[in-house]
Amino acid sequence: xxxxxxxxxxxxxxxxxxxxxxxxxxxxxxxARLRELADVEVLDxxxxxxxxxRLRDVQVLLAIRERxxxxxxxxxxxxxxxxxxxxxxxxxxxxxxxxxxxxxxxxLGRRAVGPRAAVPELTFxxxxxxxxxxxxAQRAMAAGQWPPLMGRTLAGRTLGLLGTGRHGARVAKLGxxxxxxxxxxxxxxxMGADPSIPRLPLDELLATSDVxxxxxxxxxxxxxxxxxxRLAELKPGAVLINTxxxxxxxxxxxxxxxxxxxxxxxxxxxxxxxxxxxxxxxRSLPNVVLTPHIGWTVEEVFDEFATIACEQLAEYLxxxxxxxxxxxPAAVAVARPRIGGIRTAA
Numbered sequence: 001x002x003x004x005x006x007x008x009x010x011x012x013x014x015x016x017x018x019x020x021x022x023x024x025x026x027x028x029x030x031x032a033r034l035r036e037l038a039d040v041e042v043l044d045x046x047x048x049x050x051x052x053x054r055l056r057d058v059q060v061l062l063a064i065r066e067r068x069x070x071x072x073x074x075x076x077x078x079x080x081x082x083x084x085x086x087x088x089x090x091x092x093x094x095x096x097x098x099x100x101x102x103x104x105x106x107x108l109g110r111r112a113v114g115p116r117a118a119v120p121e122l123t124f125x126x127x128x129x130x131x132x133x134x135x136x137a138q139r140a141m142a143a144g145q146w147p148p149l150m151g152r153t154l155a156g157r158t159l160g161l162l163g164t165g166r167h168g169a170r171v172a173k174l175g176x177x178x179x180x181x182x183x184x185x186x187x188x189x190x191m192g193a194d195p196s197i198p199r200l201p202l203d204e205l206l207a208t209s210d211v212x213x214x215x216x217x218x219x220x221x222x223x224x225x226x227x228x229x230r231l232a233e234l235k236p237g238a239v240l241i242n243t244x245x246x247x248x249x250x251x252x253x254x255x256x257x258x259x260x261x262x263x264x265x266x267x268x269x270x271x272x273x274x275x276x277x278x279x280x281x282x283r284s285l286p287n288v289v290l291t292p293h294i295g296w297t298v299e300e301v302f303d304e305f306a307t308i309a310c311e312q313l314a315e316y317l318x319x320x321x322x323x324x325x326x327x328x329p330a331a332v333a334v335a336r337p338r339i340g341g342i343r344t345a346a
Contacts, residue, residue, distance in 0.1 A: 021064075055078050086327065114303075117170070130288075154175070162215060164215070167243070168215035226250060241266070269291045316341065
């Protein structure tokens with residue numbers, strides 16, 4: 001654990017940063033401001049390997065997305081914890097029930113706008129890589145070969161979107177710029193849905209999409225949504241792109257669809273289990289492009305994460321954190337703040 005300032009000086013809270021694997025967040029300008037507000041430590045080891053006595057005085061956690069599962073047993077190791085600064089707009093890895101029971105305030109980084117560019121850009125990087133066989137080309141060229149590879153263009157093809165929220169809507173615009181026909185399926189009444197994108201029933205969308213791109217939130221309704229039956233409905237030769245959540249797709253059924261059809265290829269940035277197990281059959285399929293959940297790991301996003309965390313900590317310390325930014329609005333009533341608080345109605 002690297003200590004960036006003296007712990008507990010001047011009545012400032014002790015803040016622990018988890019999972020800054022790339023070292024980008026600690027170097028971000030926003031992190032310098034965090035050090036003015038709190039005694040900041042950056043954990044350079046796995047949380048599971050840290051003795052409990054090194055965690056007992058931590059009052060604020062800054063978690064980078066969902067890299068560490070914060071279940072009840074893990075959160076219980078922080079007896080003084082009262083604020084979790086969760087980068088990103090979701091907290092699937094946090095035991096929400098336990099957090100509420102303990103009066104823990106969990107703020108979300110919904111202010112971040114960087115992923116709205118980063119994730120759609122990776123969507124098309126994966127699609128082009130799959131359609132133009134870029135991984136196979138790279139491997140062959142590195143081996144001294146000059147392979148004859150036949151690809152396909154995006155232009156003139158149909159892009160089908162599962163979900164038209166902040167990422168899906170951006171992907172739609174980029175698809176149009178590539179000369180694609182864009183159609184979509186979205187849950188009726190879904191928030192953020194772009195009404196300008198033509199809607200199709202799900203079975204029709206699957207049957208007509210040359211490139212199917214997933215942009216749904218993980219929910220009980222979307223988990224396992226693309227099972228063997230729905231994958232079988234895909235247009236022969238289609239390409240599946242998933243930069244959303246791995247659990248939306250049945251991975252065993254996906255392997256079968258890539259091996260026996262109808263899928264020609266897939267570009268995957270997310271998986272049901274992360275990191276993807278070394279023995280996963282997805283790793284050995286020649287028609288799959290894999291990336292290790294890097295849709296959001298760009299410099300601009302990490303800089304923004306640090307800035308938002310700093311803003312939210314300052315607001316919390318001043319008892320002005322907006323309840324709209326909480327994982328669970330019920331936390332307003334049960335929070336047990338010592339170092340700060342949540343804004344309440346006048």
